[in-house]
Structure formats: structure tokens, C-alpha cells
Amino acid sequence: MDATTSMYVAQGIHGLAYGMVLFLIASGLNVIFGMMGILNLAHGAFFMLSAYFCYSVLNLTGNFWLALLLAPLFTAFFGIILERFFLRKMHAMGHMGELIMTLGVSLVILAAVKIFWGTENLPVKMPPILEGMVSLGGLEYPVYRLFIIGLAGVVLAIMTLLLYKTRLGKIVRAAVSDREMVNALGINIPVVFMVVFGVGTWMAGVAGVVIAPILTVFPGLADQVGMDAFLVVITGGFGSLLGAVIVSIIFGLLSSYGVQFLSQLAPVVMVGFMALVLAIRPSGLFGVKE
Amino acid sequence: MKCIGKSVLIFLCIFSLFSLTIYSPSTAMAAKAIPGSMAEKVPKVNAAFDVNKMGNMSDFDPSNPIIPTGDTIKIAVVWPFSGPGALNGEIAWIGFAWVAHDINKRGGIWVDGKKKLIEMIKADSMSKPDQAKKICERMVLQEKVNILVGTSGSNIQKIINETGATHKVLTVNIGSLADELNDATNFSRYNFMSSDSTEQIGRAMAYFYGQIRKKEKKFYILCQDYSFGHGLAEGFKTGLKEYYPEAQIVGEDYHKLFLTDFAPYLTKIKASGAEVIYTGDWTPDAGNLLKQSRQTGIMTPFANIFMDEPIMLHEVGVEGTKGLMHIDHYNMPNMFKNPGYVKYYSIWHKLWETKWKTAPFNSTLFAHGTGTIGSWTQQIYWMLSVVERAKSTDPEKVIKVWEGDTYKFVNGRIIKMRACDHKAIQDFEIAEYVTPEQQKVYFSIPPYHWFTGASGPGPAWLVPAAKALPWIDQKLERCADKNGWGE
Known part of the structure; x- marks a missing residue:
């Protein structure tokens, strides 16, 4: 592969890797909104919280894989607590109450992070096996970024199987479509929604761990990535997993090729794409008209 | 014969001392006031x-x-x-x-x-x-x-x-x-x-590369996309025209604040053949840029002002931080040879070691009180x-x-x-980051290094104030007809 070709190919893989990170964050947000109708403004904070959990587990055990397993579970646990003891009661009061509640929770998480971990930048090392470069037909590419693409692919596969090939998935989809009917069939809807919320925050948790070795773990992490995730959800269509996947990849590619060809416009190219999509399809690329 | 032997020995001693002065940039600075430096311009301070x-x-x-x-x-x-x-x-x-x-x-x-x-x-x-x-x-x-x-x-x-x-x-x-x-x-x-100020930093860095270091010629500018980043870049470009006309800017980009993924920029930089990346990024961007560049196999040195945060440097490690060129608005070559400073430094460092036990002040960021x-x-x-x-x-x-x-x-x-x-x-100091074993040239008191887990300032040079005077706005009535010294 000549130098120019390898540069363009590298930009494509960078785009895919970043897109997959966005997918991991945005899909959790999307799952929660799609299934429960809650726009979880604390989603970015959960993502950040997981990066901090990852830091602590790594510090205690020195094992990244254990951190990848535990940190998202801890995060999901807090997500479940939020749903069970705070959001469930607010649900009857409508979306505004939920919005304010999740915003408040994000501020509480931010304050807690500062109390427990401080304000300084915390380092998270990637596992040695994922360090270094691999040769792809002459292109030297970082192993860790390929790992991100692979892991996101696995999560996507699990989510698809869970939603479309299992009984639980059927129940969830049915509950979204007609909550009363599913309830009448004797299925405990609040528990289903609690599980959905847990899964959504777990996905944010996975993203938090995956991104920690690439970014600095600090209290501004939620703001840094959270906004891009919201753009993905809005552009892909609220509640659409397919939309989240496709738009995440498009955003990733726009971001990397934008830097390559239109570097001055790179910072706004994602927002421009979102504006274009919403102008044509106000409900998002794969969103369903209410 | 004895007499000749003695003379040769004395000559060798003097020659060795002279050589040390020549080849140690830090020591050279201390010998006499550099033309255009503050020491020359202001022999007596208020x-x-x-x-x-x-x-x-x-x-x-x-x-x-x-x-x-x-x-x-x-x-x-x-x-x-x-x-x-x-x-x-x-x-x-x-x-x-x-x-x-x-x-x-x-x-x-x-x-x-x-x-x-x-x-x-x-x-x-x-x-x-x-x-x-x-x-x-x-x-x-x-x-x-x-x-x-x-x-x-x-x-x-x-x-x-x-x-x-x-x-x-x-x-x-x-x-x-x-x-x-x-x-x-x-x-x-x-x-x-x-x-x-921004123009000072940019021009000082350009002066260093053009008039002191005279090695790398291809520069890539990557700064944050707001007035500070653009100001630093403009200062650098102005300085290159003035002090290093044969230098080449092989690329120039401005990224949004708090960027997540630097890889696309780094791929462009790699393809440009740049020998130095000039950046004004501050934390967290500075850390993420450095970390991601090393993770993507790009070892090009950064000419920087804020890439000195110790926690981030430790994360990247000794090898990844080696060769960084850091301009400093506080540190001075030879400051550890100044007994007054060593006393001050020791008070700070000892308190950090023994007394400051609460985050964030117990972290390495606060260990030295420099920068x-x-x-x-x-x-x-x-x-x-x-x-x-x-x-x-x-x-x-x-x-x-x-x-x-x-x-x-x-x-x-x-x-x-x-x-x-x-x-x-x-004046400004520009220091090259070297491995802990090589830092003694700068950190000349025990333990003779800044940290063990990261590279840090080693050889250091002084850019005299006259070469990087702050930009003066002649439209400001008070400054009309004044030179860079305000005189």
C-alpha cells in the first residue's frame, strides 16, 4: 500500500473506531429512550463514572479485563438504583420531571466524582496485549483501536440477539408498543424497565472503560463525549438501534475525513450533517413518526 | 619535566572547565548576561x-x-x-x-x-x-x-x-x-x-528553532480553535519569518476544545513529514494529544507550552515523553544552582512530601511548584x-x-x-525533555531528576526577552511611537 492510500485507509479505520465508541455511548442512551421514553441526561455522567470505576479497579487489581467486567456492572447497579428509587416515582409526572431528575443526578455524580477521586487527571493504562501496532497490508495500525471496533461489534451483536431473538427482547418490545396489554398478561413492567435502564447504563459503562486508556479521565469527560452521543441519537432517530449504529459510523467517518479534506470545517461537520438530516426527516434517519 | 607536567595538568584542567561551559547549555547561560536578556537590560530591579x-x-x-x-x-x-x-x-x-x-x-x-x-x-x-x-x-x-x-x-x-x-x-x-x-x-x-502572551510564546519558540537549535525545518501547527490557539500560531509564524525563513510549515490545523479523537489529525501530520508538531494545547487536550500520538506510533516531538502536566507525562512514560520541547514561563536554566531558589523549592517540596495529604494537593502535579x-x-x-x-x-x-x-x-x-x-x-526558557538519568544537567540537587516515571527538563536554553517582546498595539494612544520595550 502506498503512503497516500494508507493515509486514506487509516482515516477510514479511525472513523470506524470513533464511530464505534459513539455507538457504545449513544446506543445505551437510545435503548433507554426507545424503550422507556426517558431522555436520560445523566447518561454522560454514567459513562464518566464508569471510567472512574475502571481507574479504581485497575489500581486495585492491575487487571484491565477485570475492570472491563466490573466497572460497567457497578455503573449499571447505580443506573438500576436511579430507575428504581427515583425515576419510577417521577414517571407519572411526565417527561419534564424525568429530565430534571436526570439532570440533577448528573450533577450529583459530578460532585461525587470530585469528592472521591479529586479533580486531577487520572491515568488508565491499556493492557500490554493491546498496546502497539499491527500491520494491515502494509498499514501500521494501533491494536487497541481495532479492539474497540471488535468489542463494539460484539456488544451490537449481543444487543441485537437480546432484543430480537429472546423472550426478554419480545417482552421489552411488546411493552414499548402496548404497556397496558403486557401488564395485563402478568408481566411485571416496572421490573422490565428497570432491567432496560440497567442495560442502557451498562452500555455507557462499557464505553467509559473502553475510552479511558485513550482519553484523560477527569470530571469534564461527560461533557467531552456526551454531546456527540446526543447528536447521534437525534440524527439516528430516537429509539432506533439501527439508526444509532449507522449514524455513529457516519459521524466517525465524517469526523476523520472531515479533518483530512475540510479541516477548517471539521468541528462543525457532524452538526451540519445532523441539520441536513433533520431538515429532510425531522424524526431522524431511522426514527418513527409519532 | 615536573614543571612541564604540572603546566600540562593545569592546562588540561582549565581546558576541561572551558569545554564543560561550552557544551552545557545551562551552564553557558549563567556565565554572563545574554545580549537582549532581562539580566542585561535590567541590571538593577526595583x-x-x-x-x-x-x-x-x-x-x-x-x-x-x-x-x-x-x-x-x-x-x-x-x-x-x-x-x-x-x-x-x-x-x-x-x-x-x-x-x-x-x-x-x-x-x-x-x-x-x-x-x-x-x-x-x-x-x-x-x-x-x-x-x-x-x-x-x-x-x-x-x-x-x-x-x-x-x-x-x-x-x-x-x-x-x-x-x-x-x-x-x-x-x-x-x-x-x-x-x-x-x-x-x-x-x-x-x-x-x-x-x-501568545505572540511572545510563538516568537520565542521560533527563535529557539531558528537561531539556537538549527536542526528541524518542517513544522506542523496544531492548536485549539479559539483566540488563544490562533494567537499562538500567528506568533510562531511571525517568528519563523523573522528568525527562521528557511523553515517550512507543512501543515496547520485547529481542533475544537476538548477533542475526543486526535487520530485523524495525527494521520495527516504523519503524512506531512513534519519533524516537529507545534501546539499550544492545554489540559486535557495536551495530554490526550500526546498520549494518542504515541499510541498511534507517532513519536514526532511536540514544541509545547502546556504539555508538562506530570500525571499525564507518567502515563505516557519515559520513552514517549523524551524529546518534547517545552517553553516555560517560570523555570530558568540554572535555577537549581541558585541557593535562594533551592531553599524556597525545598520548603515547598518538603511540605508536599510530608504535610499535604489531601487530594488534589498530594498528587505529583503539586510536587515541585514549578512551571x-x-x-x-x-x-x-x-x-x-x-x-x-x-x-x-x-x-x-x-x-x-x-x-x-x-x-x-x-x-x-x-x-x-x-x-x-x-x-x-x-525572558523564556526552552527545555528539552530527557530521561531521568540525564536530568542532572538541570535538576542539579538530589535526587537529580524531576520524576522517575517520565522524561523531564534537561538541557535548557534562554530566549532573551528582546527576541520575543510582547506584541504592542500602536493604535493604543499610550503606546504610539513606543518600541517593544515601551520606551
Whole structure:
């Protein structure tokens, strides 16, 4: 592969890797909104919280894989607590109450992070096996970024199987479509929604761990990535997993090729794409008209 | 024969000493004042920090500062103490608390007919302009502060300056580098910019590469996409034209603040064949840029101003941080050969080792008190020295003393306040990051290195002030027909 070709190919893989990170964050947000109708403004904070959990587990055990397993579970646990003891009661009061509640929770998480971990930048090392470069037909590419693409692919596969090939998935989809009917069939809807919320925050948790070795773990992490995730959800269509996947990849590619060809416009190219999509399809690329 | 042997031995000794002087850049700087440097231009300063007059610092703890109340000199510390920029607030706070503790232990400052203690008040800007406006107004109108001091972020500093100008209260800028803050449009008599500025940094770096290092020729500019980043880039480009015309800018990009993924920029940089990446990025961007470049196999050195945060440097490790070229607005070549500075440094470092046990002050970031922490701390000392010499907190009296004033920091750095536009003139140090074993050339006291887990400043060079004078806006009436020294 000549130098120019390898540069363009590298930009494509960078785009895919970043897109997959966005997918991991945005899909959790999307799952929660799609299934429960809650726009979880604390989603970015959960993502950040997981990066901090990852830091602590790594510090205690020195094992990244254990951190990848535990940190998202801890995060999901807090997500479940939020749903069970705070959001469930607010649900009857409508979306505004939920919005304010999740915003408040994000501020509480931010304050807690500062109390427990401080304000300084915390380092998270990637596992040695994922360090270094691999040769792809002459292109030297970082192993860790390929790992991100692979892991996101696995999560996507699990989510698809869970939603479309299992009984639980059927129940969830049915509950979204007609909550009363599913309830009448004797299925405990609040528990289903609690599980959905847990899964959504777990996905944010996975993203938090995956991104920690690439970014600095600090209290501004939620703001840094959270906004891009919201753009993905809005552009892909609220509640659409397919939309989240496709738009995440498009955003990733726009971001990397934008830097390559239109570097001055790179910072706004994602927002421009979102504006274009919403102008044509106000409900998002794969969103369903209410 | 014995006599000849002795003569040869003496000759060899002298020759060795001479050679050492030639080949050790740090030592060379100490030999005599470099033409155009502050030492040459200002042989006698108006005031200097005297370490022997310091108060007892043994009970100083930045997490639990002793803050006096009553009839005090009130200083508002306008910084973000919450939100993403909160760490900058902590970095500033330790400096303010340190200086206040020291001065108060000395008994305070004689002003307006009596000795007054220093009261530092945290004013949280949250890095948000509307909040900054509110808090500055409150500090002036309710708290009746004597001085507003800021900050990280030129947009916030602008608000501080405007508040001071409106209420005729002194404002001091120790942390924002944008040149436009003191241009013809924004200049206020009540504001003093004791920090360095963007064009100075850019030109100093260009001078270093063109006139001192004379090695790399291909530069890639990657800065943050706002006035500070663009200002730094412009300064560098201006400097290259002036000091290094044969240099080539092989690429120039500006990225959004708090960027997540630097890989696309790094791929472009790699393809450009750049030998040096020039960046003004500050944390967290600085850390993420460095980390991701090494993760993607790009080992090109960065010419930087804020890529010196120790936690981030440790994360990247010794190899990844080797070769960084860091311009510093506080450190000076040979400062560890200055006994006064070593005494000051030891007080700070010992307290960090033994007393500061609470986050964030127990982290490596605060271990040495150099770099930005050192610069901010010494600028506060300078400000209070001016107040002390004015014998008053009356802004008019302080302005009179500060305009054209010269001051020597504890580490030997000399700084001058240009009278016409209130911008500071100073030399700059540029240091090459080397492995811990090689840092003795700079860190010449035990343990002879900054840290063990990262590269740090080794060989260091001085860029004389004359080569990087702060930009002067001739449209500002007070500066018309004045040269870069304000004369």
C-alpha cells in the first residue's frame, strides 16, 4: 500500500473506531429512550463514572479485563438504583420531571466524582496485549483501536440477539408498543424497565472503560463525549438501534475525513450533517413518526 | 619535566572547565548576561523576592488555609472551582493560599497607615461568562475586594477586566495569554497583564528553532480553535519569518476544545513529514494529544507550552515523553544552582512530601511548584510587592508604582511591566525533555531528576526577552511611537 492510500485507509479505520465508541455511548442512551421514553441526561455522567470505576479497579487489581467486567456492572447497579428509587416515582409526572431528575443526578455524580477521586487527571493504562501496532497490508495500525471496533461489534451483536431473538427482547418490545396489554398478561413492567435502564447504563459503562486508556479521565469527560452521543441519537432517530449504529459510523467517518479534506470545517461537520438530516426527516434517519 | 607536567595538568584542567561551559547549555547561560536578556537590560530591579524574609510555612496546608477576616486586603481569586476547568482553580488556589500564608506570617503589609493581612476569597467563575460576570460584580459590590485576579480563559479574563474598569477596581491577569486583552480596544488602566502572551510564546519558540537549535525545518501547527490557539500560531509564524525563513510549515490545523479523537489529525501530520508538531494545547487536550500520538506510533516531538502536566507525562512514560520541547514561563536554566531558589523549592517540596495529604494537593502535579504553579505564585508576590511599595490599596497609587516596575522572581527570572499597555516583558526558557538519568544537567540537587516515571527538563536554553517582546498595539494612544520595550 502506498503512503497516500494508507493515509486514506487509516482515516477510514479511525472513523470506524470513533464511530464505534459513539455507538457504545449513544446506543445505551437510545435503548433507554426507545424503550422507556426517558431522555436520560445523566447518561454522560454514567459513562464518566464508569471510567472512574475502571481507574479504581485497575489500581486495585492491575487487571484491565477485570475492570472491563466490573466497572460497567457497578455503573449499571447505580443506573438500576436511579430507575428504581427515583425515576419510577417521577414517571407519572411526565417527561419534564424525568429530565430534571436526570439532570440533577448528573450533577450529583459530578460532585461525587470530585469528592472521591479529586479533580486531577487520572491515568488508565491499556493492557500490554493491546498496546502497539499491527500491520494491515502494509498499514501500521494501533491494536487497541481495532479492539474497540471488535468489542463494539460484539456488544451490537449481543444487543441485537437480546432484543430480537429472546423472550426478554419480545417482552421489552411488546411493552414499548402496548404497556397496558403486557401488564395485563402478568408481566411485571416496572421490573422490565428497570432491567432496560440497567442495560442502557451498562452500555455507557462499557464505553467509559473502553475510552479511558485513550482519553484523560477527569470530571469534564461527560461533557467531552456526551454531546456527540446526543447528536447521534437525534440524527439516528430516537429509539432506533439501527439508526444509532449507522449514524455513529457516519459521524466517525465524517469526523476523520472531515479533518483530512475540510479541516477548517471539521468541528462543525457532524452538526451540519445532523441539520441536513433533520431538515429532510425531522424524526431522524431511522426514527418513527409519532 | 615536573614543571612541564604540572603546566600540562593545569592546562588540561582549565581546558576541561572551558569545554564543560561550552557544551552545557545551562551552564553557558549563567556565565554572563545574554545580549537582549532581562539580566542585561535590567541590571538593577526595583524589588526582588527574598527567600530569607519568608514567614514560617511549616503549618501551611492548601486544603485548610488560614484565612483572616476584618480589615484586610481583600483579593478575589476568580477561577473555575467547579466544572471541567476546576483543576485550574486548584492550581491557582495553592499559589494564592501560599502567598497569603507567607505574607500574613510576616505580619501583613503596611498600607493606608496600618499593617493589613491578606484575605484571599475564592470566586468561582465555573468557566462560564455569565457566572463570571455575576461573581465579579458580587466581589466588587458586596465583598468590597481591593483586587480581582484571574484566570484561565481569555473570555473570562475579559469580563474581569471590564468589571474592574467599570468600578475602578484593580484587576490583574496572571493566567490568560491572549494579546487582544490589552490591545487598543480592550485596554484598561486598571488592568495589569503580568502573565506572558501568545505572540511572545510563538516568537520565542521560533527563535529557539531558528537561531539556537538549527536542526528541524518542517513544522506542523496544531492548536485549539479559539483566540488563544490562533494567537499562538500567528506568533510562531511571525517568528519563523523573522528568525527562521528557511523553515517550512507543512501543515496547520485547529481542533475544537476538548477533542475526543486526535487520530485523524495525527494521520495527516504523519503524512506531512513534519519533524516537529507545534501546539499550544492545554489540559486535557495536551495530554490526550500526546498520549494518542504515541499510541498511534507517532513519536514526532511536540514544541509545547502546556504539555508538562506530570500525571499525564507518567502515563505516557519515559520513552514517549523524551524529546518534547517545552517553553516555560517560570523555570530558568540554572535555577537549581541558585541557593535562594533551592531553599524556597525545598520548603515547598518538603511540605508536599510530608504535610499535604489531601487530594488534589498530594498528587505529583503539586510536587515541585514549578512551571505554571511557580509562575502564578510569583506573579502574586509581585502584585503584593507593588501594593506594599505603593503603601496603599488605592488603585491610582498602585498603578503609578506598577507601570514600568521591575521585579525578580525567587528563581532569578526578571520581569518588567511595560508602562504603556501593562504587558509583562520577560525572558523564556526552552527545555528539552530527557530521561531521568540525564536530568542532572538541570535538576542539579538530589535526587537529580524531576520524576522517575517520565522524561523531564534537561538541557535548557534562554530566549532573551528582546527576541520575543510582547506584541504592542500602536493604535493604543499610550503606546504610539513606543518600541517593544515601551520606551
